[in-house]
Amino acid sequence: MADLGQDDIIICEGVKKWFGDFQALTGVTTRIKEQEVVVVIGPSGSGKSTFIRCINRLEAHQEGTIVVDGIELTNDLRNIEKIRAEVGMVFQQFNLFPHLTVLDNVTLAPLWVRKTPKGESDAQAMQLLERVGIPEQAEKYPGQLSGGQQQRVAIARALAMNPKIMLFDEPTSALDPEMIKEVLDVMKELAQSGMTMIVVTHEMGFAREVADRVLFFDYGTIVEEGTPEHFFTSPEHDRTKLFLSQIL
Amino acid sequence: MAVEVQQRHQRPPLWRDVTVLKWAAQLVVLAVVAAILWILGTTGAGNIDDRGLTFGWRWLTDPPGISIREGIDLLPDSGSRAMLVGIVNMLRVTVSGIIVATILGTIIGIARLSKNWIVNKTANVYIETIRNTPLLVQIFFWAALLRLFDEPLEADIGVKWLHISSKGLAIPWIRPDIGFWQWLVFVVVGLYFARVMYRRRIRHLEESGEEAYAFTYAAGTVLLFALVGWFAHPLMAFLGPVWGGIASFFGALPTWVVQAVLAVGALGIAGWWIKRFLDGLRTPAGLAKLTDDDIFRIVFASLAGVIFAALFIVQGGISNLVLDGMRNLFEFFDGKFGAAEGGLRTGLPLRWSRPFVEVTGANFFQYGSGGIVITGGFFAIWVGVTLYTASFIAEVVRAGILAVVRGQTEAASALGLRRSQSLRLVILPQAFRIILPPLGNQYLNLAKNTSLGIAVSYPEIVLVGQTLYNQTGQTLPVVLFWMVFYLSVSLILSSIVNYYNRKLQLVER
Amino acid sequence: MTGRIVLPDTEPERPPEPPPHGPIVWAHENLFSTVASGILTVVVGTLVVLFLVGVLGFIFGADRRWDAVFFNTRLMMTQAYPEDQYFRVWLSLGIIVSLTGLSLAVWQVGGRVSLNRITRLLSSIGAGLIGLEVLGPFSIRARVIGILIGLVLIGGSYLVKRAAGERAKQETIPLMAIVGIVPALGVVALYVLRIPTRLAEDNYAEQVLAPIANSTRIPITVLFVVGVVAYSVGVLMLDRMPNATARVALVGLWVLSLPAIVLTILRDPELDYDKILAIPGFQEGYLWWAVIFAVGGSLLITYLGSPARGEGGRAIGGLLVVVALASWGVSMLVLIRLFLLFLATFALAAPTFGGGEGRARARIVGLWVMTVAAAAYFVVLVSGPSTVQVQTTFFIGGLFLSFILAIFGIVLSFPLGVLFALGRTSSMPIFRLMCVAYIEVVRGVPFITWLLTAIIVFPIFLPLGVQVSNVVAVLVMTVLFSAAYLAENVRGGLQSVSGGQIEAAKALGMTTAQTTVFIILPQALRAVIPALVGQVIGTFKDTSLVIIVGLFDFLAIARNVIPNQRVPFNNLDALTEPLMYAALVYWIFTFSFSRASQRLEKKLGVGER
Secondary structure: OOOOOOOOOOOEEEEEEEEEEEEEEEEEEEEEEEEOEEEEOOOOOOOOHHHHHOOOOOOOOOOOEEEOOOEEEEEEEEOOOOOOHOOOOOOOOOOOOOOHHHHHHHHHHHHHHOOOOOHHHHHHHHHHHOOOOOHHHHOOOOHOOOOOHHHHHHHHHOOOOOOOEEEOOOOOOOOOOHHHHHHHHHHHHHOOOOOOOEOOOOOHHHHHOOOEEEEEOOOOOOEEEEEEHHHHHOOOOOOHHHHHHHHH | OOOOOOOOOOOOOOOHHHHHHHHHHHHHHHHHHHHHHHHHHHHHHHHHHOOOOOOOOHHHHHOOOOOOOOOOOEEEEOHHHHHHHHEEEHHHHHHHHHHHHHHHHHHHHHHHHHOOOOHHHHHOOOOOOOHHHHHHHHHHHHHHHHHHOOOOOOOOOOEEEEEEOOOEEEEOEEEEOOOHHHHHHHHHHHHHHHHHHHHHHHHHEEEEEEEEHHHHHHHHHHHHHHHHHHHHHHHHHHHHHHHHHHHHHHHHHHHOHHHHHHHHHHHHHHHHHHHHHHHHHEEEEEEEOOOOOHHHHHHHHHHHHHHHHHHHEEEEEEHHHHHHHHHHHHHHHHHHHHEEEEEEOOOOOOOEEOOEEEEEEEOOEEOOOOOOOHHHHHHHHHHHHHHHHHHHHHHHHHHHHHOOOHHHEEEHHHOOOHHHHHHHHHHHHHHHHHHHHHHHHHHHHHHHHHHHHHOOOOOOHHHHHHHHHHOOOOOOHHHHHHHHHHHHHHHHHHHHHHHHHHHHHHHHH | OOOOOOOOOOOOOOOOOOOOOOOHHHHHHHHOOHHHHHHHHHHHHHHHHHHHHHHHHHHOOOOOOOOOHHHHHHHHOOOOHHHHHHHHHHHHHHHHHHHHHHHHHHHOOOOEHHHHHHHHHHHHHHHHHHHHHOOOOOHHHHHHHHHHHHHHHHHHHHHHHHHHHHHHHHEEEEHHHHHHHHHHHHHHHHHOOEEEEEEOOOOOOEEEEOOOOOOOHHHHHHHHHHHHHHHHHHHHHHHOOOOHHHHHHHHHHHHHHHHHHHHHHHEOOOOOHHHHHOOOOOOHHHHHHHHHHHOOOOOOHHHOOOOOOHHHHHHHHHHHHHHHHHHHOOOHHHHHHHHHHHHHHHHHHHHOOOOOHHHHHHHHHHHHHHHHHHHHHHHHHHHHHHHOOOOOOOOOOOHHHHHHHHHHHHHHHHHHHHHHHHHHHHOOOOOOOOHHHHHHHHHHOOOOHHHHHHHHHHHHHHOOOOHHHHHHHHHHHHHHHHHHHHHHHHHHHHHHHHHHHHHHHHHOOOOHHHHHHHHHHHHHHOOHHHHHHHHHHHHHHHHHHHHOOOOEEHHHHHHHEEEOOOOOOOOOOOOOHHHHHHHHHHHHHHHHHHHHHHHHHHHHHOOOO
């Protein structure tokens, strides 16, 4: 397990969010330290995806405060751009750009957002593709890859921005069972390298093995949190017990 | 230990606030567009003054001093009447064109899917030829074709079955005769009973499961009534005084009553529409969130209601027009029932006649009053738009049928339905749902394409408008008139299509 | 490591041979499969035969005046473009032909076709010829010759197929070789074939035999050779340089050549060198203004494009927009106003699209210099009067005018249409409302109404002294009209791009402009290529309507000019012939275009997704 830094890199206080009449987040308060790996679990519709999408402001929260790496998330154009470049995200549906090659997918953001020179970003991209285990696919198009390979490209693409924090929104839910492992392996390696990670997932094995802390979401808020050990052996809350009994 | 949350809810500076920037950009663009329009407007107004032109609507009421080749009124007494003639001519082509193009297009579209090689290829050649040639070329061609039939006159005088010349096609035609309106009452009543009969047979089918021949029964009912009415229509003569009574009732009605009724009616329709619209959006949990478009629709509907109500109240002329119209209508009915010039009205309801070619001078001829003459302009524009639209409809139908999942066809044949049965009972009803929206689009295109009548001197609204502004110099108002007219046609046609579309979608659920 | 299953080393089973088929089996399956189908075949077949007999009898009838079409070919192509300037037309065609040849080679259009398909094609041509000879109103001699040629074609292809046997399916020939043969045969025909011709000078009724296209066969031959050479050069180019570079260069050449052909070569403007080279003032000195803006703009863009110039850059860009808009209120060269407008756009885009690296910035600066040069070039050309001596107001007509209207209409309406589509799908309500209003109003009213409006209403709204010719008014209206339809097509593509794509781009920190340019538009435009091609065809067909507002396009010559010719030939009764010819020409272009688009669609569908 990686050493945890001393500083809180993400601070959430009383975060609330509505979609029309429906309240998706009912007041989320938590702090996440540098190099911490946090796994978020909970039934569907409990607001866990909305929560992590608020952290890089794909969704704008309406009440409460979110501070990421010392910057508060507001309507400020400059802050939004800065935060998004610092926070990488991996989606359930991969969302690779189908009209670009794998290499171009990875280098696009460094080129145009970080303004990295082409040679440098290409070299970095190849390094990352090697790290996720598919350097030989660099010239292919996403449609020619398997789901697991696509998701690994998506991880490489997010890493290419040198983010301080990585968000994973159910990264293995759209994968065939035999491909889940290859993605989880990459994520484990990433966690061990000291990346701050927030992972929404249904993979309890991953949570048990890698997480520093588990957050259980229900009704748009954190119902229970603790170490994986606490969580899977002696959960306190009834909702948590019920959920775990259904899923395990 | 941890960084405190210090910068609580700092508002970002204005020039970095996303929301502010968005609205500022929109307002700037709006301002630029408004400025451009304003500059154009003032230049336009200045130019109109400088050139001694005027901008006004007097031409709508003034005598236009033009004659129109064909239509309900060849020598209209006002500009608006002339435009009405153009509109009616346009609608004649549109409505008849839509009906025939739909039938033809459906047949060709199905033929395009036929397994029979020659049928399939013929349909294919038709589609590829017609849709890849400009419509205007085709229209010119049909007009030019008629000229080839011009022949020396001598052999041609007299009563004909069919006479073709560059003036048009003269064909035999059935026209209403003296007893027509009295007979029509029988037919209308017959239609009502046919409907009753149809429903009864359908119920019989559902209850007993026997073949009910519902359509045959209904058609038989109408025919029976028509047949009886053919001989018994003088019985309806008593309706004449009734119509007369209604006409004099409208004559006696004061204008303000009509104004009030119309205004309340306009508001009522708007209110009813909004209520229905909101009901449609309501979810079990309560009122759903309204989108911008929804709010726009509601505001537009209520505005329209208020504007119409105000219009009816301020412009008493409209109500007078309605009153006169109703009175004239019922006086017209009065004149068609009961006593004719020579006593009781006992003549035939319908009479058919053949065209008559008469000579009016050296090398000139004209068609007499018999039969009907499809003028060269109408022929060219009608054949043109109908064949052209049919080729597009065929593609729409084909795509719709192909879009019905293959499994449906297989399921139908697994049930033991014959190919024709599965087409009629399973595929077409489903395909229709897919076909309807693009079909509506094609109808709209047909309506807009009738404007090409100007190229073959068919006096639809564009040609009449052009003649009018050449006469009066009022170009801008005529152009505005065209736009409002075509936009209304688009709006009406698309709301009809939307209505049926929504109805079909509801059935599905 | 997962284990690996080794497949047994066996040949995969082959599908069973298809049952033997011959014409009788084919007819049984496709014409007489059921009783109903048989009846249908007989009925439809009879109708088709009767129809064909009628049509062929009409087309080849003795009293048809096809000579009215043949002797007016030049009129239909270019209207009355002066004889002594005609090399300009040939030069333009030469450029287009050579670019076409290069493009066909570089894009590797066509691929290869199997011998099987070629023999089938030849025998259908033979069958078609026999059908034509049987049904048409020809002399016995012509019939016998035609039927013999048809039989030879069918028999020959059958023998070839027989001899090739199984190889007929595998043996392939490049499609372009076959496509090349057709014009080659055409060129040979120009020298070999002779047709009955009426003498124009004194007694036009007398007929003699003369070669086809007597006066133009040399230029046509040269054009054919140029095309073949260009294709060969393209094939060589493919081996020597990277494909992508060649394609980009060709697209650039196409984009430059079309306006250059129309404005420089065909229009031949008279240039006022005093005004162009004068010391820059508000009313003169085109050249120096261009240099000033090119240099100054490059410096500004380099400065703005450097990293970390975010808000200051936007402020300068905003300021430039205001200046550019204000310039329209001050009297000055239109060119300067255009420069200011372009500069404002570039300044706004520079912080987003200029990279931190020198190369990306060099690219945007290069684009700027090219924009300045192109704008200066075209404005100077347009502002000089044409020196081509014609009686009408516009220097060219006929098919050339139809093409100019269609191509310029489509190309110019494209950026506008994309903008409207983006506005219509934007999340900003005022933009959306404005775009919806524009699109719906334009689409709700027929094109002919808009054309009449352009002719009669544009002059009212223009400032005094500014005049536009009818052709320009019609072209502007075509652009505005086509943009609304294009916007609807592009909107379909925009909606097909999934929200996840946009979210992914945003999550990477890309701005809205970058997301639109790099992620949304490439995908959206690719998705709507078929619809866009459909619209190109539609616009080409729509250009025929300009006859109604009095322009001399292809159709106007066919329908209004030729049938009114008395001298040298009496063509007064030749009306259907030019119309049918016009229909055929329009049909050839639209049909081949729609076929090409279907191929393209398939290619795109297979290639990269």
